[in-house]
Amino acid sequence: MKFRMNKNISGKVFYYIGEVIVVIIGIFIAFQLNNFKENIQSVKEETKALKRISADLQTEKFILQDYLTKVKYSRKYLKEIVYDGKRDNLDSILFHLGQTFIHYKMNSEYINLKYSGRLNLISNDTLRYNLVRFYEGYYTIYDELAQRHKSYVSEHLEEYFINEFPSDTTYIIDPKRVKDKLEQEKFRNLIIDQMSFYGALSQTINIEVVDQLNKMVRKEFE
Numbered sequence: 001m002k003f004r005m006n007k008n009i010s011g012k013v014f015y016y017i018g019e020v021i022v023v024i025i026g027i028f029i030a031f032q033l034n035n036f037k038e039n040i041q042s043v044k045e046e047t048k049a050l051k052r053i054s055a056d057l058q059t060e061k062f063i064l065q066d067y068l069t070k071v072k073y074s075r076k077y078l079k080e081i082v083y084d085g086k087r088d089n090l091d092s093i094l095f096h097l098g099q100t101f102i103h104y105k106m107n108s109e110y111i112n113l114k115y116s117g118r119l120n121l122i123s124n125d126t127l128r129y130n131l132v133r134f135y136e137g138y139y140t141i142y143d144e145l146a147q148r149h150k151s152y153v154s155e156h157l158e159e160y161f162i163n164e165f166p167s168d169t170t171y172i173i174d175p176k177r178v179k180d181k182l183e184q185e186k187f188r189n190l191i192i193d194q195m196s197f198y199g200a201l202s203q204t205i206n207i208e209v210v211d212q213l214n215k216m217v218r219k220e221f222e
Contacts, residue, residue: 046121050221052109053131057214060106064205067101074099075198078191081182090175094165097157097194101149101201103142110135127216134213138206145204149197160190 074096080086081093110131113119122128164181165173181187 042121046123047221049109049113049118049121050217054214054217054221056106056109057210057217061207061210061214063104063106064210065207067099068202068205068207071099071101071198071202075195075202078195078198082188082191082195087175087179090178091172093178094161094173097161097191098153099198100153101146101197103139103146105139107135107139122220124220127220130213130216134209138209141204145201149201152193152197157190157194160187 077089077096078093081090113121119128119132122131161173164187165177
């Protein structure tokens with residue numbers, strides 16, 4: 001009789017242990033499924049974020065490239081006037097001297113991730129580091145350049161042209177007056193200084209960095 005009771009008790013113990021194991025396995029499977037769903041959702045969100053960053057970088061490249069094209073053309077125009085004695089199209093010199101660098105920030109998705117504390121959504125550590133370096137490092141340099149250039153144009157070039165070159169609303173300058181002023185050292189130095197700014201901007205603005213970064217981003221989500 002005693003043996004049978006022990007046997008019954010042992011059977012119940014094994015049964016309850018089995019029940020506990022089944023519950024544990026169920027919880028484990030549910031936990032894994034939940035993690036799997038969260039990982040899938042995280043990957044989807046990361047992909048969307050990277051696509052938006054890629055679009056921002058593409059726009060950034062277009063804007064910077066467009067500005068550099070204009071700057072190089074204007075620098076060539078000014079160089080020919082100052083050093084080669086070219087006197088064609090002098091009435092448009094104000095346009096070529098006024099290519100002020102304005103840094104339009106194309107970083108809306110990066111800012112969104114940064115201030116929402118979700119930069120870690122970008123799982124690739126190297127890519128995340130390069131994005132931070134670009135948006136925090138290069139943007140600081142571009143902002144400083146833009147401020148310096150704006151100050152130079154407003155404090156020197158604009159003041160000089162307002163005083164020395166009265167014009168109408170079309171900003172067309174009297175070419176004869178420009179030709180006469182080119183004989184003055186002050187005017188020539190202003191042009192040379194602006195050419196130097198253009199040269200510095202052309203060397204500092206790095207389209208290749210934007211291009212390489214965008215390739216890394218696209219590779220990550222493709």
